[in-house]
Each structure stands twice: as structure tokens, then as C-alpha cells.
Amino acid sequence: MTTAVDMRHYVRSDKIEASPPPTLSRGPLAWMRENLFSSPLNALLTLAVLYLLYVIIPPVVRFLFLDAVWTGTDRAACREDMVGHPVGACWAFVVEKINFFTYGSYPAPERWRVNIFFLLLAIGVGWLLWLRAPRRDLGAVYFFWVFPIASYILLTGGNADFGLGFWIKFAVVGLVLIGLLAGAASLLGTSIRTALIAAAAIVAAVGVTLAFIDWDFGLLPVPTSLWGGILVTLLVATVGIVFSLPFGILLALGRRSKLPILRLASVIFIEFVRGVPLITVLIMANTMLPLFLPPDTGVDRLVRPLVGTAIFASAYMAEVVRGGLQAMPKGQYEGAMSLGLNYPQMMVFIILPQALRIVIPGIVNTFIGLFKDTSLVSVVGIFDLIRAIESSRIDPNWAAPTISYTGYAFAALFYFIFCWGMSRYSIGVERRLAAGQTR
Amino acid sequence: MISMASTMTAQQTRSTAIDPRAEAAVEMIGVHKWYGEFHVLRDINLNVRRGERIVICGPSGSGKSTMIRCINRLEEHQKGRIVVNGTELTNDLKRIDEVRRDVGMVFQHFNLFPHLTILENCTLAPIWVKKMPKKDAEEIAMRYLTRVKIPEQANKYPGQLSGGQQQRVAIARSLCMNPKIMLFDEPTSALDPEMVKEVLDTMVGLAEEGMTMLCVTHEMGFARQVADRVIFMDYGQIVEMNTPDEFFKNPQHERTRQFLAQILH
Ligand SMILES: Nc1ncnc2c1ncn2[C@@H]1O[C@H](COP(=O)(O)OP(=O)(O)OP(=O)(O)O)[C@@H](O)[C@H]1O
Ligand SMILES: [Mg+2]
Numbered sequence: 001m002t003t004a005v006d007m008r009h010y011v012r013s014d015k016i017e018a019s020p021p022p023t024l025s026r027g028p029l030a031w032m033r034e035n036l037f038s039s040p041l042n043a044l045l046t047l048a049v050l051y052l053l054y055v056i057i058p059p060v061v062r063f064l065f066l067d068a069v070w071t072g073t074d075r076a077a078c079r080e081d082m083v084g085h086p087v088g089a090c091w092a093f094v095v096e097k098i099n100f101f102t103y104g105s106y107p108a109p110e111r112w113r114v115n116i117f118f119l120l121l122a123i124g125v126g127w128l129l130w131l132r133a134p135r136r137d138l139g140a141v142y143f144f145w146v147f148p149i150a151s152y153i154l155l156t157g158g159n160a161d162f163g164l165g166f167w168i169k170f171a172v173v174g175l176v177l178i179g180l181l182a183g184a185a186s187l188l189g190t191s192i193r194t195a196l197i198a199a200a201a202i203v204a205a206v207g208v209t210l211a212f213i214d215w216d217f218g219l220l221p222v223p224t225s226l227w228g229g230i231l232v233t234l235l236v237a238t239v240g241i242v243f244s245l246p247f248g249i250l251l252a253l254g255r256r257s258k259l260p261i262l263r264l265a266s267v268i269f270i271e272f273v274r275g276v277p278l279i280t281v282l283i284m285a286n287t288m289l290p291l292f293l294p295p296d297t298g299v300d301r302l303v304r305p306l307v308g309t310a311i312f313a314s315a316y317m318a319e320v321v322r323g324g325l326q327a328m329p330k331g332q333y334e335g336a337m338s339l340g341l342n343y344p345q346m347m348v349f350i351i352l353p354q355a356l357r358i359v360i361p362g363i364v365n366t367f368i369g370l371f372k373d374t375s376l377v378s379v380v381g382i383f384d385l386i387r388a389i390e391s392s393r394i395d396p397n398w399a400a401p402t403i404s405y406t407g408y409a410f411a412a413l414f415y416f417i418f419c420w421g422m423s424r425y426s427i428g429v430e431r432r433l434a435a436g437q438t439r
Numbered sequence: 440m441i442s443m444a445s446t447m448t449a450q451q452t453r454s455t456a457i458d459p460r461a462e463a464a465v466e467m468i469g470v471h472k473w474y475g476e477f478h479v480l481r482d483i484n485l486n487v488r489r490g491e492r493i494v495i496c497g498p499s500g501s502g503k504s505t506m507i508r509c510i511n512r513l514e515e516h517q518k519g520r521i522v523v524n525g526t527e528l529t530n531d532l533k534r535i536d537e538v539r540r541d542v543g544m545v546f547q548h549f550n551l552f553p554h555l556t557i558l559e560n561c562t563l564a565p566i567w568v569k570k571m572p573k574k575d576a577e578e579i580a581m582r583y584l585t586r587v588k589i590p591e592q593a594n595k596y597p598g599q600l601s602g603g604q605q606q607r608v609a610i611a612r613s614l615c616m617n618p619k620i621m622l623f624d625e626p627t628s629a630l631d632p633e634m635v636k637e638v639l640d641t642m643v644g645l646a647e648e649g650m651t652m653l654c655v656t657h658e659m660g661f662a663r664q665v666a667d668r669v670i671f672m673d674y675g676q677i678v679e680m681n682t683p684d685e686f687f688k689n690p691q692h693e694r695t696r697q698f699l700a701q702i703l704h
Contacts, residue, residue, distance in 0.1 A: 335550030339564035
């Protein structure tokens with residue numbers, strides 16, 4: 001029965017029961033033979049990699065851990081000639097400077113405000129990123145409205161002190177806006193009541209925001225020139241990330257729009273911003289932004305690079321999103337249109353959710369790039385983590401051969417942890433989405 | 440005389456004969472369309488009365504899809520007039536929305552939304568276009584899903600259903616908008632043979648309820664069973680139009696005879 005039989009007619013009469021697969025070889029030795037040494041080439045590669053690891057890992061471990069100095073108050077602890085044995089990373093330096101790395105020159109008695117900012121940021125990020133978190137709609141309101149206001153007040157001290165004249169102007173502008181929207185609604189023949197409510201809600205939201213900023217909470221004002229370190233790095237990255245996605249989406253839609261003006265404007269913006277280095281954008285934002293605005297509105301030193309990074313990241317994000325939009329089959333648009341959905345509804349409910357899902361890896365890639373690019377703001381005099389490390393490593397108090405390496409190792413670790421976290425998160429999301437539905 | 444008489448009997452054998460004075464559901468008057476230089480639709484004149492079932496057939500590339508897609512403005516015509524339920528299609532977005540709300544469409548490749556569940560697929564448009572409360576929309580969706588015999592799949596995603604089931608969901612999704620006219624563009628040609636019947640049965644059911652239907656299909660059995668008129672298109676033109684009995688028994692135009700010979704074997 002083991003030979004193949006040449007048959008003309010065949011009807012199966014018995015059913016073959018399912019049986020387990022033939023036993024696979026198990027155990028570490030068998031595994032190694034199968035996976036690492038299955039062929040001469042494979043064996044060679046394995047040996048080469050092992051050799052590389054042997055060359056790289058022991059010195060790194062020795063530098064970072066075995067020979068590292070963990071305690072000490074000045075350079076004496078980290079100099080080979082003073083302690084009498086080889087010295088690796090001088091973590092004592094990082095420990096001593098950690099406050100400076102974290103807060104920059106933010107006044108010490110006020111640093112609790114920065115800590116609360118970190119906490120609020122963590123809550124917001126966690127709320128939004130945890131897909132099964134309760135009330136994620138509230139989370140969005142928190143992250144995009146409550147959190148920015150609270151952060152602004154906490155970090156700067158609030159108390160903008162607008163004065164009566166400002167509030168009168170605001171009231172006038174608000175009333176005019178409400179009137180305009182109501183007028184537009186009656187012209188378009190849509191419900192005037194809805195328009196009134198919407199306009200009043202917008203004006204009220206802006207008013208409440210401004211009132212909070214205006215209010216004197218009795219916090220000591222801290223000018224942005226004193227901010228620094230991780231605080232600034234996270235701030236720039238958060239603002240860049242939060243603004244780049246919506247603006248990128250708008251730019252991508254603009255680039256695919258049927259209206260020539262809109263399309264041209266988007267193309268010019270994207271290609272121009274993508275065509276110049278980030279440093280150029282930052283320097284331009286630094287020197288040119290004040291020129292575009294009325295002379296008496298002094299743009300804060302820190303706001304300029306924030307705008308620069310947000311603009312830069314938006315252009316990249318736009319192209320990533322456009323890739324997703326292009327991958328959408330035409331049938332999805334047609335299905336949506338045939339049901340009578342209008343353009344915004346079609347985009348928000350049908351196209352964007354799918355297009356963005358496709359490009360999650362690209363989006364996260366852009367975020368990671370942006371996160372690391374924030375280190376360039378130091379070029380325009382912003383005191384981010386890299387600048388803080390740069391200025392600490394030349395502190396004569398800590399003059400020791402390995403101080404610079406230690407500082408850079410710390411920076412690398414910091415950036416790596418955040419970028420790796422983003423990467424892991426995106427992989428997790430992709431897996432969950434893939435499990436949820438198949439095409 | 441003879442052909443007139445047989446037309447009469449054909450109409451009488453149908454359960455719901457169409458009153459020739461019934462209101463027009465779709466009027467196409469001298470419609471032309473070009474894709475760039477290519478003249479896809481050439482002088483289309485078609486009047487569909489309310490409750491009428493039209494089957495459109497013709498060789499590939501003859502413009503069948505383009506014609507019915509002009510009716511809900513998925514394609515724009517460049518000459519002539521198209522009036523749907525008394526609303527003329529122009530560049531006015533409001534009118535286009537109005538027409539699309541009244542015209543359902545079922546596609547060859549279903550075009551379900553893969554990121555939404557079956558129920559969400561069905562309730563999305565009623566909730567956002569018709570501003571229906573979510574509960575009512577879900578109730579209606581379940582009613583139509585029951586009608587197409589898949590209520591138990593409501594919480595699955597389209598990718599988890601068979602082709603025939605997906606197409607029935609697509610029909611239910613259109614019906615949830617309570618359309619006055621249904622357009623079908625080769626609804627069964629992407630399906631495995633054993634699933635064709637379940638979709639056709641659903642469509643026959645719809646026809647029996649008096650839905651106005653325009654259906655591009657090569658299912659000639661279906662055409663015989665439900666159509667009031669069969670249209671044959673070639674080179675962007677309506678070549679022949681007749682009752683199914685006459686159309687199949689006694690095709691007039693040379694091209695029609697060739698085409699029928701090919702598909703009927
Ligand atoms: N977007 C387009 N741009 C240019 N030409 C097009 C476009 N869509 C369709 N055509 C052409 O128009 C003609 C008619 O297309 P249509 O899809 O209406 O044919 P059809 O009768 O539905 O054919 P089928 O039976 O293959 O679906 C075809 O020759 C096709 O190549
Ligand atoms: Mg077609």
C-alpha cells in the first residue's frame with residue numbers, strides 16, 4: 001500500500017482521522033543544530049555574529065556597569081588617577097546633575113509645578129493610548145484642552161493680566177462672530193439655532209480658556225528662558241506630535257483636493273518645508289516669525305522653535321498620510337458616496353480610519369524622527385536635554401575623562417527609552433487591529 | 440400588431456403591472472459622457488417609471504456601469520439631462536446629496552466598510568445622513584438584516600463573512616436608507632456559483648415588493664423572472680430595449696442576436 005497506484009477510478013470509502021504531526025525534534029541542542037548550524041554558511045554567520053558580540057558587549061558592559069562609578073560628589077570620584085582603578089561611566093555625575101537635566105534653570109522651589117506637568121502629561125498620554133481606557137472621548141477633551149491650559153498656567157505661572165480693554169475687545173469680537181455665524185446659517189438655509197449654539201459654545205470655550213490664563217493663581221511667573229532639559233525636550237516633542245498629525249492630515253487632504261488653489265498651496269507648503277533642513281526651518285522660525293506678526297506681539301523665544309518643529313513634522317506627516325489615502329480602494333469612496341455621506345463624513349468615518357491604520361508604522365516613524373529632531377532646537381538657543389548635558393560636561397567641578405561619554409550615554413538612554421516605547425506601542429496596536437478584523 | 444399583443448400579455452402575467460402613466464423615477468434625456476477623448480455614453484434616452492424593474496446587459500466596456508453610475512452621480516455626465524425623482528442632477532451638491540439619499544447602490548465588489556461591524560455598516564448612513572437616533576437605526580438595520588437572512592452576523596466584521604453574505608449585507612445597508620430606487624452593478628459576478636442564488640433571491644424579493652430597480656447583470660434567468668424591460672447596450676449606446684419575452688425570443692438587432700447567442704449558448 002506504500003507505492004503510488006495508477007488508478008482510473010477512485011472513490012474514497014474510509015475517512016482518515018486527524019492525527020498529530022510527526023514529533024518535532026526538541027531540546028536546545030537540536031534547536032541550535034536546526035537554526036544556527038543548519039548549513040556551512042549558516043554556521044559561518046553564527047560564528048561571525050558571536051565574535052562581533054564578543055567584541056562589542058564586554059567592553060560596553062564593563063564601561064556602563066562594572067567599572068562605573070555610582071556615587072560621589074565631584075570629579076575626584078571619577079578620575080582614574082585619584083581612585084586608583086579604571087573608571088567607566090561616571091553615573092555620580094548624572095545623579096548630581098539630574099535636576100539640572102530635568103528642569104534646566106527652572107527655579108528649585110517651583111519645580112513641583114514641572115513635576116505636576118509631567119504627571120498630567122503621563123495621564124493624558126496613557127488615557128489616549130490605552131485603547132480600552134474608559135471614556136476616551138473625555139480623554140481627548142482632557143488632552144487637547146484641559147491639559148494645555150493647565151500646563152501653560154503651571155509652567156509659566158499664568159496671570160497674563162490682559163486688562164479690561166482686552167476683555168471688552170474679546171466681547172465685541174465674540175458677539176460679531178456669533179452674529180456672523182447666525183447670518184451665514186440663515187443664508188445657507190440651515191438651522192439658525194444650531195449655528196447660534198455652536199458659535200456661543202466656541203466663544204465660551206475660548207473665553208473660559210482666556211479667563212484661566214488671565215486669572216492670578218498666585219504662582220510665581222517663570223520666564224521660558226529658565227526652562228530647560230527634559231522639560232523642554234518633552235514639551236517640544238509633545239507639541240510637535242500633537243500638531244503634526246491633524247495638520248498633516250489636512251495638508252494631505254488638501255494635496256488630493258479637486259480645488260486647484262488648495263492643491264497648489266498644499267503642494268508648495270509640503271515640498272518647500274520638506275526640501276529644506278530642519279535647522280533652516282528652525283532658524284527661519286526664529287528670525288522670521290516675528291516679522292510676520294504685528295510688532296507689539298512679542299513671540300516667545302520658546303514658541304518660535306515650537307512652531308518650526310510643528311510645521312516641519314506636518315509636512316512629513318502629510319506625505320505619510322497621503323500614502324495611506326492612496327492605498328484606499330476607490331470602492332470605499334463610492335460605497336460612502338452612494339449612501340449619501342458628504343465629504344467630511346466620508347473622510348472622518350470611512351476613509352481616514354482605514355488610511356491611518358495602514359500607515360501607523362509610517363506615522364510612528366515620523367514621531368520617532370521628530371522626537372529625536374527636537375535636539376536640534378538647541379541650535380536656536382533653546383536649552384533642551386542635549387544642551388543641558390553639553391553645558392554640564394564642561395563643568396570644571398566634574399572634569400574627568402569619561403564625563404562626556406557618560407552624559408551622552410544618558411542622553412542616548414533617554415531617547416532610546418522613549419523611541420523604543422513608541423515603537424513597541426505601534427507594534428501592539430497593529431497586532432490588535434490585525435486581530436480585530438480581516439479584509 | 441403582434442408584438443404589441445405579446446407585450447400586453449407579458450405585462451399582464453406579472454404580479455404588479457406598471458401603469459404607463461406612473462411617475463417617472465429616472466429620466467435620462469440625450470445623455471452623453473466622455474472620458475477624456477473617449478465617448479463612453481452616446482445619446483442615452485431612458486425613462487424609468489416608478490416600480491419598474493430594468494435589466495441592463497451588454498458586452499464588457501459597453502458603458503453599462505457608467506450609465507447607472509451617472510444616475511447617482513458617481514460619474515458626471517457632460518451633455519443632456521438626468522432627472523431622478525424629480526430632481527435634476529447638476530453641479531449643485533445639495534441636489535446630489537438629495538438624490539443619493541433616495542438612490543441605493545449595490546456594487547460588484549460589495550464595497551462594505553471593513554473597519555466597521557455589519558451593524559455599524561448598516562447604521563452609519565441613517566445616523567449621520569438621516570440624523571436618526573442610534574437606537575432606531577439599529578432596529579431598522581436588524582430588520583433588514585433579518586430580511587436578508589443574516590441577523591446573527593450583525594456584530595461580525597465584513598471580512599469574516601462569505602461573499603454572498605457580504606453582498607446581502609450590502610443590499611441591507613442600502614435598504615436601511617429606505618431608498619426609492621435601487622441600482623445594482625453586476626451584484627453576482629464576483630460570487631462563487633453557489634452563492635449567486637442567495638443574492639438573486641434577495642433581489643427577487645425586493646422586486647416583488649415593488650422597488651424600482653436598475654440592474655446590470657448577465658443573469659438571464661433573473662431578467663426573465665423579474666424584469667419589465669431588458670436593455671442591451673453596446674458602444675455606449677442603447678441598442679435594443681424590449682420586454683424580456685420579446686428580447687430573448689425575438690431580438691431585432693444584429694448585435695443583440697450575436698450577444699445572446701454567446702451568453703445563452
Ligand atoms: N475612469 C475612467 N477613465 C477612462 N475610461 C474609463 C473609465 N472608466 C471606464 N472607462 C472606459 O469606459 C468604457 C465603459 O466602461 P464601463 O465600466 O461602463 O463598462 P461596462 O459596460 O460596465 O463593462 P463591464 O461589463 O466590464 O463592467 C470602458 O471602455 C472603459 O475602459
Ligand atoms: Mg461594469
